[in-house]
Amino acid sequence: MSTLTVENLTKEYGDVTAVEDVSFEIEDEFVVLLGESGAGKSTLLRCVNGLTEPTSGGVYLDGEPLEGSQPSVGMIFQQHNLVEGVSAYLNALTGSLERAGFVESLFQWQDREDKRRALEALETVGLLDEAHQRVTQMSGGQQQRVGIARALVQDPSLLLADEPVASLDPSSAETVMGYLKKAATVHQVTALVSLHQVNIAAHFGERFIGLRDGQLLFDVGSDELTGDLIDDLYGDVETVGLADDPVAVDANGESPPVDGDDWRVEA
Numbered sequence: 001m002s003t004l005t006v007e008n009l010t011k012e013y014g015d016v017t018a019v020e021d022v023s024f025e026i027e028d029e030f031v032v033l034l035g036e037s038g039a040g041k042s043t044l045l046r047c048v049n050g051l052t053e054p055t056s057g058g059v060y061l062d063g064e065p066l067e068g069s070q071p072s073v074g075m076i077f078q079q080h081n082l083v084e085g086v087s088a089y090l091n092a093l094t095g096s097l098e099r100a101g102f103v104e105s106l107f108q109w110q111d112r113e114d115k116r117r118a119l120e121a122l123e124t125v126g127l128l129d130e131a132h133q134r135v136t137q138m139s140g141g142q143q144q145r146v147g148i149a150r151a152l153v154q155d156p157s158l159l160l161a162d163e164p165v166a167s168l169d170p171s172s173a174e175t176v177m178g179y180l181k182k183a184a185t186v187h188q189v190t191a192l193v194s195l196h197q198v199n200i201a202a203h204f205g206e207r208f209i210g211l212r213d214g215q216l217l218f219d220v221g222s223d224e225l226t227g228d229l230i231d232d233l234y235g236d237v238e239t240v241g242l243a244d245d246p247v248a249v250d251a252n253g254e255s256p257p258v259d260g261d262d263w264r265v266e267a
């Protein structure tokens with residue numbers, strides 16, 4: 001398990017401040033990043049994985065500065081970014097490219113260890129039986145699970161996901177999130193996942209970081225995520241079924257339903 005430290009992070013695009021002086025530290029947790037469209041979630045994740053250079057502030061993994069793309073950071077995108085026309089297995093195997101570099105990987109692909117790791121990752125996401133199926137013949141949810149497997153093959157110590165289930169129907173979204181959480185747990189990887197579906201966030205998150213207009217609005221545990229906080233986060237957006245009680249657990253200590261309209265923010 002690793003510790004991610006985000007320290008006074010600011011990112012400006014010309015006159016637009018996408019992320020403003022955000023600080024937090026996460027360790028051994030499955031953390032959900034919440035915020036409406038334009039709140040700065042993608043920019044924050046891109047600064048953490050080195051795709052975007054911060055204007056000021058820093059990002060550290062286990063105390064070491066994270067600069068540029070790092071193999072220790074696995075990323076799962078909304079669009080799966082898979083290699084079309086080849087199998088789930090070969091796509092999972094490309095995760096080793098991130099770890100070893102392209103030329104080395106051409107040789108390493110003969111490496112039993114990488115092959116074993118790819119099959120193991122596909123098993124983690126429940127796709128071992130489909131390992132040799134072409135990804136273009138798979139559903140959106142299955143493709144995203146291949147994306148998770150690919151990130152695992154990279155052997156990261158930090159897993160980032162930017163709206164990983166935004167394009168999926170509620171049932172597939174729940175399935176994919178279940179596998180994502182399992183992947184983080186089994187591989188003991190700290191995870192930071194941006195989501196806009198509050199119901200799914202409440203079901204899977206262990207901690208919630210809310211961004212509004214680029215600023216950190218809240219950083220709370222699952223028993224502190226209230227309807228009021230969600231209202232603050234989404235402003236005028238109507239929330240359905242959110243009480244003042246914590247949304248992550250009900251009176252019986254149960255998580256709210258993932259399906260169903262209750263708990264969902266209506267855009």
Ligand SMILES: Nc1ncnc2c1ncn2[C@@H]1O[C@H](COP(=O)(O)OP(=O)(O)OP(=O)(O)O)[C@@H](O)[C@H]1O
Binds near residue numbers: 035036
């Ligand atoms: N490359 C860029 N150039 C200029 N402005 C940008 C760029 N990327 C993001 N922004 C701006 O920064 C702000 C935050 O955008 P960002 O994409 O990080 O938000 P978000 O919360 O991820 O939104 P969404 O959920 O819609 O992706 C927005 O005002 C956006 O227009």
